[in-house]
Amino acid sequence: MMFGLAKKFDGGLKLPPNKHGAEAPSRILPIPESLTYYLTKNIKETHQCIVNIGETVLFGQSIARGLGHQPDIHAAYGGVIEAIGSKAGPYDAPEEQAVIIRTSEYKNVYKHDDKIKNKSDLLKSMGVAGMGGAAFPTGEKVQAAGAPRVWLINGVECEPMLSCDQCLMREQADKLVQAIRYLAAEIMPGRVILALESDKADAVSAMRLALGDVTDIELACLPPRYPQGGEKQLIQTLLGLEVPSGTHAAHLGILVLNVATVMAAFDALAYHLPLTHRLVTVAGQGVSAPGNVWVPIGAALKDVLDFCGYDGAATLRVTVGGPMMGRAVNSLDVAVTKGTSAILALTAADELAVYSAQPCIRCGVCTEVCPARLQPEDMYFNIRAGRLNRTRETGLMDCIACGACAYVCPSEIPLVASFLYAQQICRIEDEQKARAAYIGDLVKARDARLAARRSVRMGKSASREAAARTVDPAAMEKVDAAREKARSKIDK
């Protein structure tokens, strides 16, 4: 069934698609010698390693448990755990903690028992995360949405150069339809809409063919526009609904999953297969054979780039993710993660925008294109002036870092970089505040405990406690010695 458009989202841009190699059939990366799995993100622990150095692991075996909702991590090929330690990372911090597997064992497959029945727990233990880029835990998302009013399957892939979702829809349209029907029976949505952009003719016709006369999955072919694939933008375009600032689609009873995530969730729920491989777009003038490649999660960028004829001399920068929202990496030892949709070797000819910041001329075009209805030039000034609170009040946290503002800015001001920085600072502040509140609660609980005891044993412990808390110089010496020791341990 075809779908009528509600309205278009605010702002946005038309960008040159530049989808080189999008039509080529997908290829499979030969097994790399080693695989790297990150246990931290910007040095903050996200996973707990459950294997030891020297241990042999099988294909699909779980090697690290996700903390909180974080999905677990599984070995994409069998091998021996070679190291657990620092490794060049794909996020903002230069190095992360990681587990490194030397691949060697390819015959045996790890068998997961099927004791887990709850679907969001199963998604977590099979390692399913959003594959559109942000790698948000899928189990958590599905749980938050409950039985959604609308389930949107996002195949929009609006960023230039990216084509992995397009390739997946073209090559595995039948499996995708099967996956959607299977999951729809699990999550019971009111409506199911598969959205993609009309300029990907091959994917559109493959999906039409696979859907045949299926009527319960609606197909929405949208005119291309950037950043239509953003969750909030897609909801606005398709349903005419606005997701309020600071809330998620789940609040409106809407679940949005990327097409590759749907496939991974299907494998996890129907076959107990963990997420270990993904389709990655390799493109840019710095590779001679661009296209889409099936890559084990954990493979080094270097392995993938070399497979596609990488020319290091011509390449200006390598980014992970698209040219608009992706980030440049400092080292080709960085590994592919679940959210790595693309690896781009960009040459001077590829660059969409070159940033050589000149003064803002207050032309206002950045405000016009912003899909989140922000005023980028104002936010930028406030950040420069150190007024983070003010920036926050004007919607900093709603910025989806789509890069549209920086792309159109005639003064080539690196607006997004500045917003990302400010968002991170705000997040760290929030964390510190939450921690202070938590510790404050502990102190209050203790005071209550002491007060209760004091009323039983009048006064005695209170004076002793006060004595323990006063700072006398002799005691401080002991403290200084302990600090000194801690410091010398770090220096070693």
Added chain:
Amino acid sequence: MEMISALIVMGALCLSGGLALAWAARKFAGNENALVVQIEELLPQTQCAQCGYPGCKPYAEAIVAGEADINQCQPGGERVVKALGQLLGADYRPPAKVAEKPMVAFIREAECIGCTLCIKACPVDCIIGAPKQMHTVITADCTGCTLCIPPCPVNCIDMEMLPPRWQPERP
């Protein structure tokens, strides 16, 4: 000449800072408890006594009483000075002492004699143990305040550095 103007500027700054504090104290007069609570909410709650007062609340009270300056909290650093300045209308001044890297306490369990003295000292109740039993620290709750170190009779508590919190670079 420059020297003199610098002195004048500094003097004026100190004066204005002092005036602001005095003004804040008067503005909130009669409402001191509310102000103490507001100030306390801005403090990191480490209860480490490095500000010279036995905890965050006493320090907040001292600020309201006009005894303490706003830049004495070490773990709070610049952020807390700024926040307090904003609340009290005082000018920014750099923190009196620069904060150390975050640490946690670690008890060498084999040496612990189970005297329970460290438990009594810990402001966040994050040491578990019972009389004559081995004691241990709940690392996740430990604020690194070092208050448990002086009371230990056998010196078996170490401080350990935590990996530094990653900070983004300004673009």
